[in-house]
Amino acid sequence: xxxxxxxxxxxxxxxxxxxxxxxxxxxxxxxxxxxxxxxxxxxxxxxxxxxxxxxxxxxxxxxxxxxxxxxxxxxxxxxxxxxxxxxxxxxxxxxxxxxxxxxxxxxxxxxxxxxxxxxxxxxxxxxxxxxxxxxxxxxxxxxxxxxxxxxxxxxxxxxxxxxxxxxxxxxxxxxxxxxxxxxxxxxxxxxxxxxxxxxxxxxxxxxxxxxxxxxxxxxxxxxxxxxxxxxxxxxxxxxxxxxxxxxxxxxxxxxxxxxxxxxxxxxxxxxxxxxxxxxxxxxxxxxxxxxxxxxxxxxxxxxxxxxx
Amino acid sequence: xxxxxxxxxxxxxxxxxxxxxxxxxxxxxxxxxxxxxxxxxxxxxxxxxxxxxxxxxxxxxxxxxxxxxxxxxxxxxxxxxxxxxxxxxxxxxxxxxxxxxxxxxxxxxxxxxxxxxxxxxxxxxxxxxxxxxxxxxxxxxxxxxxxxxxxxxxxxxxxxxxxxxxxxxxxxxxxxxxxxxxxxxxxxxxxxxxxxxxxxxxxxxxxxxxxxxxxxxxxxxxxxxxxxxxxxxxxxxxxxxxxxxxxxxxxxxxxxxxxxxxxxxxxxxxxxxxxxxxxxxxxxxxxxxxxxxxxxxxxxxxxxxxxxxxxxxxxxxxxx
Ligand SMILES: Cc1ncc(C[n+]2csc(CCOP(=O)(O)OP(=O)(O)O)c2C)c(N)n1
Numbered sequence: 001x002x003x004x005x006x007x008x009x010x011x012x013x014x015x016x017x018x019x020x021x022x023x024x025x026x027x028x029x030x031x032x033x034x035x036x037x038x039x040x041x042x043x044x045x046x047x048x049x050x051x052x053x054x055x056x057x058x059x060x061x062x063x064x065x066x067x068x069x070x071x072x073x074x075x076x077x078x079x080x081x082x083x084x085x086x087x088x089x090x091x092x093x094x095x096x097x098x099x100x101x102x103x104x105x106x107x108x109x110x111x112x113x114x115x116x117x118x119x120x121x122x123x124x125x126x127x128x129x130x131x132x133x134x135x136x137x138x139x140x141x142x143x144x145x146x147x148x149x150x151x152x153x154x155x156x157x158x159x160x161x162x163x164x165x166x167x168x169x170x171x172x173x174x175x176x177x178x179x180x181x182x183x184x185x186x187x188x189x190x191x192x193x194x195x196x197x198x199x200x201x202x203x204x205x206x207x208x209x210x211x212x213x214x215x216x217x218x219x220x221x222x223x224x225x226x227x228x229x230x231x232x233x234x235x236x237x238x239x240x241x242x243x244x245x246x247x248x249x250x251x252x253x254x255x256x257x258x259x260x261x262x263x264x265x266x267x268x269x270x271x272x273x274x275x276x277x278x279x280x281x282x283x284x285x286x287x288x289x290x291x292x293x294x295x296x297x298x299x300x301x302x303x304x305x306x307x308x
Numbered sequence: 309x310x311x312x313x314x315x316x317x318x319x320x321x322x323x324x325x326x327x328x329x330x331x332x333x334x335x336x337x338x339x340x341x342x343x344x345x346x347x348x349x350x351x352x353x354x355x356x357x358x359x360x361x362x363x364x365x366x367x368x369x370x371x372x373x374x375x376x377x378x379x380x381x382x383x384x385x386x387x388x389x390x391x392x393x394x395x396x397x398x399x400x401x402x403x404x405x406x407x408x409x410x411x412x413x414x415x416x417x418x419x420x421x422x423x424x425x426x427x428x429x430x431x432x433x434x435x436x437x438x439x440x441x442x443x444x445x446x447x448x449x450x451x452x453x454x455x456x457x458x459x460x461x462x463x464x465x466x467x468x469x470x471x472x473x474x475x476x477x478x479x480x481x482x483x484x485x486x487x488x489x490x491x492x493x494x495x496x497x498x499x500x501x502x503x504x505x506x507x508x509x510x511x512x513x514x515x516x517x518x519x520x521x522x523x524x525x526x527x528x529x530x531x532x533x534x535x536x537x538x539x540x541x542x543x544x545x546x547x548x549x550x551x552x553x554x555x556x557x558x559x560x561x562x563x564x565x566x567x568x569x570x571x572x573x574x575x576x577x578x579x580x581x582x583x584x585x586x587x588x589x590x591x592x593x594x595x596x597x598x599x600x601x602x603x604x605x606x607x608x609x610x611x612x613x614x615x616x617x618x619x620x621x622x623x624x625x626x627x628x
Contacts, residue, residue, distance in 0.1 A: 012485070012486065012488065013486050013487055013488060016486065016487035016488065016560075016563055017487060017560040017561065017562050017563055018486070018487065018560065038488050038492050038493070039493075040457035040493040040494065041424050041425070041454040041455065041457040041458055041485055041493070042457045042458055042459065043458075044458075044459055045459060068422075068423065069423070072423070072425075072458075107343055107344065107345060108343050108344025108345065108395060108406035108407070109344075109345065109406070110344070110404070110405055110406040110408065110409055110422070111404075111405075111409070111422075112408070112409075112421065112422040112423050112426070113408075113422055278624070280624065280625070280628060281404075281627075283403065283404045283619075283624065283627075284344055284392075284395060284401070284403060284404055284405055284406030284409070285343075285395035285396070285397075285399075285403030285404065285406075285618060285619050286343050286395050286618070287395070287403075287618040287619050287620065287621060288395075288403055288404065288619050288621070288623065288624055290621070291621030291624050292624060
């Protein structure tokens with residue numbers, strides 16, 4: 001915001017004591033109420049407002065503390081922001097809009113407050129969808145999203161807010177659409193995003209004790225999707241497990257499996273495996289929540305199953 | 309005892325019950341035995357009590373994340389509510405819903421939505437069904453000032469007016485959406501009432517801390533609805549004494565004036581009605597009996613909730 005006066009931040013409570021789980025703390029004091037402001041609870045209209053400001057040369061960051069609320073803004077995002085540039089043959093301007101939402105779960109937040117909806121946005125042409133898994137990438141991907149000429153959806157995960165890690169000073173950009181190998185291995189490829197990367201790294205440690213060396217690929221962005229990096233990895237390992245924080249049906253995991261199969265079908269030594277959250281609404285009770293979300297033990301067992 | 313006094317006592321009982329349940333939840337919550345966010349109605353009891361007293365058991369109520377008050381006032385089962393907050397299988401949603409998704413269809417409490425404004429179209433649809441079936445039921449939908457920011461409110465009201473639906477839109481204006489004051493979100497007080505054509509929509513704004521006034525207005529709205537005269541809109545101006553979520557003393561600082569809070573505490577709707585009843589000659593025994601009954605009922609509900617088993621992981625697929 002210091003480097004670029006066209007950047008501004010809007011969203012419900014971005015200037016209140018909660019500060020979007022601390023993400024925006026101090027911003028309103030530093031940049032003032034014109035550039036950091038609270039909004040009415042009008043997600044549909046304000047997604048349009050943000051889009052309109054973007055096509056007129058500003059760079060809005062519209063923040064939501066749950067992705068569930070993006071569904072109210074879906075028309076403006078999917079029918080308008082995503083389409084604007086192409087629909088007018090490029091003559092209507094670019095949409096340098098960033099929409100940020102925080103995926104969360106737990107504490108009985110239940111069906112309407114725990115959804116992981118990034119897979120839905122994957123389906124819409126014209127959008128980019130990024131999912132950081134580390135503090136360093138949270139910054140690098142946000143700066144890359146702001147530098148991007150088109151609309152970018154950023155999905156952070158509350159579980160990741162507990163992570164610590166190096167965050168370089170000054171501006172830098174984590175390229176959108178390029179994954180990274182977080183851990184090398186030769187027996188199985190674990191391709192993951194967001195907090196599932198943390199789970200994958202944990203699973204890889206346990207698998208090592210069992211003699212299985214897992215390669216962990218952090219996709220960092222779901223659209224564009226670095227399927228080439230994963231296909232390359234699968235050519236070395238012969239096995240693919242996609243670990244997503246969202247629903248497997250028609251989402252990121254389905255897309256990645258399809259793309260890797262198209263690129264490296266002959267490399268598979270075992271069927272690909274998708275690990276995500278079940279095709280059910282998220283339940284509230286702690287026992288049901290525990291059964292609903294994948295556990296490290298369950299993930300490790302499922303991966304072991306690929307080894308006969 | 310006059311009819312009015314009897315009615316007021318009914319209101320008082322409903323409000324006292326909501327208040328004492330909230331207090332019991334606040335006392336228990338730090339124990340971590342209720343792993344779900346709770347949004348208490350402390351200070352807003354008169355709205356739930358007044359509106360629900362005007363409805364009959366078969367009428368329908370839709371509510372928001374802040375649904376304990378309307379649930380209890382509409383006759384929702386307290387045991388099932390507490391079990392739901394404890395995440396137990398005996399809960400009103402079998403442990404699937406948590407505090408924001410209480411439901412008791414038998415009592416006409418149709419459910420709370422955690423999406424702000426999410427219940428407005430649904431409630432309007434319920435009223436449409438009543439109209440089409442001719443079942444004579446009236447629907448009341450509770451929503452906050454935050455939901456009044458949402459376009460779906462205007463779209464729903466328009467449709468209800470168009471179809472003359474038997475519905476009452478109950479705006480519980482408690483001054484806040486989480487930490488945002490109404491003035492940070494709406495250009496003027498009661499901005500949603502400006503420009504309302506009186507011939508189309510019966511809309512009024514009243515003191516939402518006066519249960520008797522809320523009941524009187526709701527009774528008129530119910531009458532209109534039953535007579536096929538269409539929707540009513542009632543803004544009940546009240547105040548959220550609790551924080552947005554959790555026990556009152558977990559409220560964050562720095563977003564509201566503490567003097568304002570103290571001022572509104574003095575306007576407590578429960579105490580206010582009690583003073584009125586005392587003036588009308590109601591004996592102190594009546595109140596202490598009510599307190600005892602309420603305490604016993606709440607104690608039993610907590611016992612029920614504690615004893616109810618947790619759902620089993622195999623129950624996960626049960627609700628599909
Ligand atoms: C569509 C949507 N946007 C944002 C939220 C987050 N949120 C939950 S409660 C709340 C405040 C709602 O205020 P109001 O409607 O006045 O009801 P109150 O909490 O005051 O009873 C907000 C912003 C949400 N649940 N749904």
